[in-house]
C-alpha cells in the first residue's frame with residue numbers, strides 16, 4: 206500500500222510556486238492564487254484560520270516541531286510537507302519557511318514558499334515519515350525527535366543536509 210491511502214494526489218506545474226504567510230501564531234494572513242486553488246477553500250475561509258487547517262494526518266508532528274523550533278528562533282527551515290485539500294485530496298510540496306522581520310529585527314510573522322518536489326524525494330521522505338509516525342504513536346513527539354536524531358547521526362549528516370540530499 207502506498208504511504209497515502211486516501212484521496213487523490215493533486216498535480217500542479219513544477220514551475221509554479223505556492224506562497225502563504227502567517228502571523229506569529231501560525232494564522233494565515235496571505236495566500237497566493239495557487240495556494241488558495243490547491244487548498245480547495247475560499248480565500249475568506251483561509252485568512253485568519255490556523256495553518257493546520259490544511260494539515261494532512263500523514264505529516265509527523267516531529268517535522269512541525271523542528272519547523273517551529275527553527276523559525277521562532279529566526280532560522281529558515283526546509284521541509285517536505287504533504288497537505289490535505291478540503292475534499293480530502295493531497296499534494297506534496299518542498300517548503301522553505303522563513304521568518305519575516307521588522308526594521309528593528311524582530312520576527313513579526315512567517316512566510317512559506319513551496320515548489321513541487323521530485324518523485325524520488327517523495328519516496329524517500331514517505332519512508333522516513335512512516336517510521337516517525339510509528340514512533341510518535343508509541344513515544345510521542347519527543348520519541349520522534351530522538352529517532353530522527355539517531356537516524357541522522359548514523360548517516361553523519363544534519364537535518365538540512367539530509368533534506369537537501371534527497
Ligand SMILES: Cc1cc2nc3c(=O)[nH]c(=O)nc-3n(C[C@H](O)[C@H](O)[C@H](O)COP(=O)(O)O)c2cc1C
Pocket residue numbers: 225226227231255256257258259260261264266269276286287288302303315316317
Ligand atoms: C509560514 C508557515 C507555513 C506553514 N505551512 C504549513 C502547511 O503548508 N501545511 C501544514 O500542515 N502546516 C503548515 N505550517 C505549520 C502549521 O502552523 C502547524 O504547526 C501544523 O499544521 C501542525 O499543526 P499543529 O501545530 O496544530 O499540530 C506552517 C507554518 C508556518 C509558520
